Amino acid sequence: MNVQSEASRNFSRRGFLGLTAAAAAVPLLAACGGGSSSSSAGGAIKFWDMPWATPAYNDAAKKITEGFSGANSKASYQIIQWNNFYQTFSSAIASKTGPAVSTGGGFQAFQFEQQGQIAYADKVIDALKKNGQFDDFLPGVLEPFKSDKGYVAVPWQLDMRPLWYRKSLFDQAGVAVPTDWPSLLEAGKKLKGIGAVGFATGSGAGNNIGNHLMIMMMINNGGGVFTKDGQLDVMNDRNVEATEFLLELVSNGIIDPAAVSYTSDNLDAQWKNKKAAFGMYVLGVPQRVGDTSGDLLVASPMAGPHGDKATLVFPNNIMMYKNTPSQDASEAFLTYYMGQLKSLWQQKLMNALPVFKSITELPEFASDPNNVKIVKEYQPIAKTFAAQGTSLNANLAVLDGGQALNQFTQTILTGKTDAKSALTAFQTGLQSVLKK
């Protein structure tokens, strides 16, 4: 049988044309489908939230969201995973299928504000002033969000970087918990003698703690990456001094020589396995590593060589987008949601500091002495990545997750550099990617 007869037998032209029309219509149908989906969601406020804690947190947040009923609107809840979250938000916003309100990355609101996608929250702030919540904010948490055009977002939790220590290791080494840099160096040497790590950190795949440590030590010495008016200022003397000290910790083996490759899991294991004695980490380390015996405690902030005391904080925030079915409804939802935050801490679902004083006074929060110490001793001295400036901006997202800081951190942790060379490379790297 030849090809032609085979084709003729199994194929009718009319049938084929029908098939072709159907195939060609697929993209059109898909496009129509997208459009109708978008408009059908038009009535409710879409709230996108991240997995900030265990799944129980998201369940509770969903319940709060679905309990909203105001400004003739309802709200729907969607979890967005951290993996590629910026891409997820960007794609959705570009295609006008994004949220009306969301949590997200610490500097995400400023990135999208730069691209004209953010709705300012001034009316929400006014509403919080009216209902008394404005005066309940902890000192200094709202200011970083105020720009010339208005409030870019509203903070709802603080991701602090306190110092932790394991008491039993200090007892074993017979040394006091460090209170300043010289005592850290001294304690680190003695802790090394018992096989413990004197200043635990990590900068492996997906682990930003090392990056945060670098900036924390700079601002702990009165330095920082930016000036008060937001200009890049990497090479200042305080930063050089802090970097030299970090290199000294590395050369003395007080920072683990393998720390450069440690993931968050590796670092957790060090704390859990009684290897890490002291270090900067996140909130709730005892719960995180499963050791609530009371041996893991928050240390008081260290003083730098010039007497400065500071740590790093990431004020996580809720932002509103211009693409909303109703701006009034977005504002009503955000005001409502801020009023419901207390329940998340009451249920002990949060692994972060609250932004409201009243929540820090809740028995569920204040029953943990580590929490109390962080609020009392760290919150007042905490500074953002913007230090020495105060206002957050889109450039900080590049600093936080970008290659320049990560490369600087890894260079320091490998110890194969000097402070000025490493800082120069850091500054050059930042200059090449920061928007002027």
Place this chain on the structure above:
Amino acid sequence: MSSTTAQSGLARARRGLAPGGPGGGSQHRSGGLNRKSKLSGQTKRTFFWLLLPSIVLLVLINGYPLIYAGVQATHDGSLIDTGNFVGVDNFATVLSSPAFWKAAQFTLWFTIVGVFGSWLVGLGLALLLRTKIPAGGTFKVLLLLPWVVPIVVSSTAWNWLVATPESLIPSIFRNLGLGTPLFLADPHLAAVMVMVFKVWVSFPFMMMMISAALASVDTTVYEAASMDGASKWQQFTQITLPMIARSTYISWILMTIFCVNDFPTIYLLTGGGPVDATTSLVVLAYRSVFQDFQTGPGVAIAFLMTLTLVVVSVFLYRQIRKSSVE
């Protein structure tokens, strides 16, 4: 029997069994041409209409992202906003960056070791499994595991094996008096470790490709070659390798593409570090777009990678055609 006789015997054996050998191949091609010439205009039109939906879909699926990526690569925008047209500035920026060339160098080594390392291991195991060993089927399944297990799981397992001085492998080295190597903290060792991990993940694919190719080789060819006095090595180099050459080139093309485009193997194990020691081009492109928010340069890197892959694939494809003709 002389070596010449053995050589001619091997050549005879290859000629007789090679698919599309000189005689059969030419007849086949000639038949194809005759059939082609018989196609009427109506049939050609029918074929065209039959192909059209697929062509339209292919253009939409591949063409649109390609065009959009081209736009991004020539603009200074973000993922949301296209930005201003900057011509080839992004390509110039990328090509003048030391980070790009460092990543390109690592990508080259990673690909060479990934392709040939996994091929050698796969070939060895495929040959071993061809012999009658007890529980060969079970071994085959077990050997497939590195390919089957999700990369997130295997990278975590490898991390626990090597990451800290207390991990299993460094502990073994220490107990053997070989010091405590920091496999992921030392830039050179980390690069080696990522390549070894890639070979470990990829060899089952190669093993399956080669096993399939070996299965099509008639064992009587080896019997004939043995009778002609060919040694085992001669049989391997002059029968086995030529007979699986086509499959080998295909597997090399595929593995080259897998290696150059491999993001998770590297990113999950080392994140591209320490100090960029394991940053490949695809990791660099990812970091540029999603960490430094430099969309244009990031996409430009991806374009350069694609161009390189096309050149390499065309070269290897020509080798396949050459091996088919031979």
